[in-house]
Amino acid sequence: DTAVSQTPKYLVTQMGNDKSIKCEQNLGHDTMYWYKQDSKKFLKIMFSYNNKELIINETVPNRFSPKSPDKAHLNLHINSLELGDSAVYFCASSRESGIRRGNSPLHFGNGTRLTVT
Amino acid sequence: AQSVTQLDSHVSVSEGTPVLLRCNYSSSYSPSLFWYVQHPNKGLQLLLKYTSAATLVKGINGFEAEFKKSETSFHLTKPSAHMSDAAEYFCVVSDLASSGGYQKVTFGTGTKLQVIP
Numbered sequence: 198d199t200a201v202s203q204t205p206k207y208l209v210t211q212m213g214n215d216k217s218i219k220c221e222q223n224l225g226h227d228t229m230y231w232y233k234q235d236s237k238k239f240l241k242i243m244f245s246y247n248n249k250e251l252i253i254n255e256t257v258p259n260r261f262s263p264k265s266p267d268k269a270h271l272n273l274h275i276n277s278l279e280l281g282d283s284a285v286y287f288c289a290s291s292r293e294s295g296i297r298r299g300n301s302p303l304h305f306g307n308g309t310r311l312t313v314t
Numbered sequence: 315a316q317s318v319t320q321l322d323s324h325v326s327v328s329e330g331t332p333v334l335l336r337c338n339y340s341s342s343y344s345p346s347l348f349w350y351v352q353h354p355n356k357g358l359q360l361l362l363k364y365t366s367a368a369t370l371v372k373g374i375n376g377f378e379a380e381f382k383k384s385e386t387s388f389h390l391t392k393p394s395a396h397m398s399d400a401a402e403y404f405c406v407v408s409d410l411a412s413s414g415g416y417q418k419v420t421f422g423t424g425t426k427l428q429v430i431p
Contacts, residue, residue, distance in 0.1 A: 201357070228417075238352075238402055240421040252416045287357060291417070300346035300365040300408060301417060305357035 220288030320422035337405030
C-alpha cells in the first residue's frame with residue numbers, strides 16, 4: 198500500500214553508463230516531481246509534471262530526461278552518468294488543486310541512492 | 315522572491331527536554347509553510363503544515379509550530395524529546411510562482427536533531 202514508490206532503492210554504476218529510475222504513486226495525485234538531495238542533505242527541484250505535462254524544468258543538464266507515461270508515473274532517465282550525479286533522488290507527488298493555491302504538501306518516496314564510480 | 319532559512323544546522327538536546335528548531339522565511343505571496351522529517355535512509359514525511367488557517371499548528375508525534383507573520387518565522391517545537399525524534403528536519407515554504415500559476419516550493423537546508431539519552 199506504498200503511496201509513492203521508487204525503484205531501484207540503490208543504483209551503483211560506472212561513469213558513462215545510462216540508467217533509469219522509476220516512480221509510481223497510487224494517491225490519485227495529478228502532479229509529480231523529481232528532487233535531488235546532495236551529500237549535505239540539500240534538496241533541489243529538478244522537474245515537475247502536472248497531468249503528464251512538464252511544468253517545472255530547473256537548470257538540469259540535458260543528460261537528465263524525465264518521462265511521464267501517465268499521471269501516476271514519472272520516470273527519470275540519465276545518460277552518460279558522471280561522478281557528480283551521485284546523490285539521492287526523490288520522487289514526490291501532490292494534488293493539483295493544492296497547486297492552484299500553492300498549499301499542497303508533497304508526498305515523497307523513499308529515495309534512490311545513485312552512486313557513480 | 316521566496317526563501318527559507320533554517321538557523322541551526324545541528325541541534326542537540328537531552329531526552330525529555332524541549333525541542334526548538336528555528337525557521338525564517340520570505341515570500342512575495344501569502345505562503346504555505348511545512349515541516350518535514352527525514353529519518354536515515356528514508357524519504358521525507360510531512361510533520362505539519364500551515365495554510366492560512368490557525369497560526370498554531372499541531373502535527374504528528376507531538377510536534378507543533380507557530381506561524382508568526384510579523385517575525386516571518388515558523389519555528390518547530392516539541393515539549394519533550396524522544397530518542398526516535400533524532401532525524402533531519404526541513405522547513406519548507408510554498409506559494410504560487412509569479413508566472414505560470416504553479417506551486418513553487420523551496421526547502422530549507424535542514425537541521426539535524428540529535429537526542430542524547
